[in-house]
Amino acid sequence: MLKKRIIPCLDIKDGRTVKGINFIDIKDAGDPIELAQKYVAEGADELVFLDITATIEKRKTLAELVTNIAQHINIPFTVGGGINSVDDAVTIIKAGADKVSINSSAVKTPSLITYIANRFGSQCVVVAIDTKYVDGEWMVFVSGGKIPTSLKAVDWAKQAAALGAGEILLTSMNNDGTKNGFAIDITKAISEAVNIPVIASGGAGNMQHFKTVFEHTKATGALAASIFHFAEIAIPDLKNYLKTQQIAIR
Numbered sequence: 001m002l003k004k005r006i007i008p009c010l011d012i013k014d015g016r017t018v019k020g021i022n023f024i025d026i027k028d029a030g031d032p033i034e035l036a037q038k039y040v041a042e043g044a045d046e047l048v049f050l051d052i053t054a055t056i057e058k059r060k061t062l063a064e065l066v067t068n069i070a071q072h073i074n075i076p077f078t079v080g081g082g083i084n085s086v087d088d089a090v091t092i093i094k095a096g097a098d099k100v101s102i103n104s105s106a107v108k109t110p111s112l113i114t115y116i117a118n119r120f121g122s123q124c125v126v127v128a129i130d131t132k133y134v135d136g137e138w139m140v141f142v143s144g145g146k147i148p149t150s151l152k153a154v155d156w157a158k159q160a161a162a163l164g165a166g167e168i169l170l171t172s173m174n175n176d177g178t179k180n181g182f183a184i185d186i187t188k189a190i191s192e193a194v195n196i197p198v199i200a201s202g203g204a205g206n207m208q209h210f211k212t213v214f215e216h217t218k219a220t221g222a223l224a225a226s227i228f229h230f231a232e233i234a235i236p237d238l239k240n241y242l243k244t245q246q247i248a249i250r
Contacts, residue, residue: 003248004214005045005221006235007199008228010035012051012081015065017229030229033069039228040073042235045250047073048169048199048223050101050128051081052144063095070096078126078169084109089116093124101169103128104142107149107156110163117164122196125167127160129153131186132173138186145173153186154193161194168194169223172202177226179205182213191218199223207233207241214247 010017010032017032036047049069051062066079079092080101089100100120106113106127117125130145131138131153140151157168170190172183182200191198197220200213204224213222227233242249 002197002220003250004219004242005199005250006043006210006238007046007048007221007223008035008039008044008235009048009050009201009223009225010229011225012049012062012065013053018052032065033072035229036069037072039235040075043239044075044235046076046078046221048078048101049080049097051079053081063091066092066095066097080126080128080169085112086115086119089120089124093120099124099126099167101126101128103130104144106160106165107140107142107151110159113160113163113165117166122164122166125165126169126199127157127165127167128169128171129157129160129190130171130173131183133183133186138172138183138189141173154189157190157194157198161196165196167196168198169201170198170219175203176201178203179227181205181209182219182222184213184216187213187219188217191220197221207238210238210242211245211247214242 017030076098078099078101079097083089083100083102084105092100130141132141138153140149140153140156175183180203182203187200199221200219201223210222213219239249
């Protein structure tokens with residue numbers, strides 16, 4: 001059985017770490033390099049960086065930031081935001097990322113998953129899925145959660161895995177930033193529907209929430225942002241707690 005991973009996420013806007021609630025109400029959360037170093041020191045298993053307002057003009061800026069961060073950390077490092085082509089992925093991986101996360105671009109051009117997987121290996125391709133519960137269905141949203149699609153989240157996860165994704169980063173927009181816990185039902189459904197690792201994201205507010213998502217779903221990682229950024233939970237304390245609950249942690 002894969003040991004569970006604790007993964008801080010840094011949402012990047014204009015070179016700063018930010019955090020919102022339900023994908024809005026964005027506020028500053030600190031310097032990304034300082035936070036990255038802190039999380040490495042605390043024992044985070046991986047780091048995820050998402051440029052939440054990425055555009056082509058900012059690609060160079062993001063690559064420079066990735067290079068700066070990669071020089072300061074020694075754990076797996078996933079970068080996403082505005083990666084629309086294999087060339088974009090090459091730029092980010094050359095800058096120091098271990099994996100790239102694609103979201104809207106994968107929905108728009110599903111073959112991009114396969115192209116990047118063929119170039120770097122499936123283990124380098126994370127397909128991020130932003131999902132929202134709408135009229136009794138978990139649906140996929142793109143463009144930072146602003147635009148609905150006709151895709152059902154489970155169906156898209158299965159398609160992404162079949163196209164060569166090595167991992168799914170699943171964020172519930174309903175739960176994001178609420179601190180009310182992860183969306184167990186959709187995380188369970190997707191983690192059982194695919195044979196690749198699934199990271200649960202959106203809603204972590206206390207240590208029990210991590211225990212619940214690991215006990216009730218097949219997610220192999222749990223991602224959080226504000227509770228780590230604002231020192232509400234320290235990663236060493238969280239890992240110790242999970243170990244006392246007989247959950248195998250990295």
